[in-house]
Every structure is written in C-alpha cells, then in structure tokens.
Amino acid sequence: MTVEQIASRLAEYCRNEKFTEAQAELYADDAVSIEPYSTPDFEKETKGLAALKEKDQKFNAMVESRFGTTVSTPLIAGNSFCFMLTMDVKMKGRDRGKISELCVYTVKDGKIIAEQFFM
Template sequence: MTTEQIAQRLADYCRKGQFEEAQKELYADDVVSVEPYATPDFSKEEKGLQNIIEKGRRFESMIEEMHEMTVKDPIVTGNVIALVMGMDLTMKGKGRAKWEELCVYTVKDGKIVSEHFFM
C-alpha cells in the first residue's frame, strides 16, 4: 500500500472509531507511539504493536460516552501522514470534555512505524 492509501484507510477507520482494527492492519509490529505528556494512566512513549493496542483499550475503558468524533481529511507528504482529530466525550468520573489533536504518522515499508500526538 502507498502512503496515500494508508492515510485514507487510517482516516476511514478513525472516523468509525475502529482504532484497534486500524492498528492491526496498518501498524508495524515494532511501532512507537508518543503522547504529548505522561499521565498516571499512560507513559509518554509506548513501543510495540501489542502494547499500543493495550493502551487503546485502557483509554476506551475510561470513556463513559463518546458524543462526537471528527477526523479531517489526511495530509500526506512523502512518508508522513497528518490527521486532525476531534473528540467530544465524557470521561468516567471526570465529566465532559472536547479535545482536538494533531496526529502525525510515519510510514516505512508499507506500515505505520510511529505515531505522535500533539494537543
């Protein structure tokens, strides 16, 4: 798959909230994920596909209700994909919040090898 094809598949999965499916299909086994900062629930950096899938499951378990998710069309340059993602959600015990983040992915040999989130 080309980087453009991966970008479109990724955006489609994200729009449906199918993050784990996207990871299983599009991510390399040795993928690296970098969050904007460490929290009590998440480290700043996670390595390996299975660890990133588990991180996603932990995040989903913290959501009481997802009110809206938006994913803008991807921007691709060379082997880099950028997506702007917005979430309107209610976190368990923390109330409702609106988040917007820039998600940047690097592709190598037809797989996503890194994801980096900026808020």
C-alpha cells in the first residue's frame, strides 16, 4: 500500500473505533509508539507490535463509555502523514470528556513503523 492508502485506511479504522484491527493490518512488527510524556499508566515510548497491542488493550480497559470519534482528513508529506483525532469518552472514575490529539505516523515498506501523539 502507498502512504496515501495507509493514511486513508487508518483514518477510517479510527473513525469506526477499530484501533485493534488497524494495528493488525497496518503496523510493522517493530513499530514504535511515542506519547507526549510518561504517565503512571503509560511509558513515553512503547516498542514492538505486541507491546502496542497490550497498550491498546490497557487503554480500552480504562474506558467506561465511548460517544464517538472524529478524524480529520489526513495530511501527507513524503513517507509521513498526520491527522487530528478527537475521542468523546468517559474514562472509569472520571467525568465524560474529549481527548484531542495530533497523530503523526511514519511509513516504511507499506507498514506504519512509528506513531507519535501530541496533545
């Protein structure tokens, strides 16, 4: 797949809150995920598809309810792309709120090799 195809496919997966399926199809085995900073729940950097899947499961377990996710049109530059993702969620033990982040991805050999989030 081209960078454009991967960007479009990932955006569609995210709009439908199918993050697990997106990882299975679009991510390289050695992909890296980078958060803005470390938290008690998540390290700043997660390496490898297996660890990314665990991170996804952990986040999903923290979500009490989902009320929708929006994703902007991807912006593509060379082997990278980004989009704005906003999730309307109620996290366990917290009030309902929106999480907005700029998501930046790097592609190599038809797979996502890196993702980085900015909030």
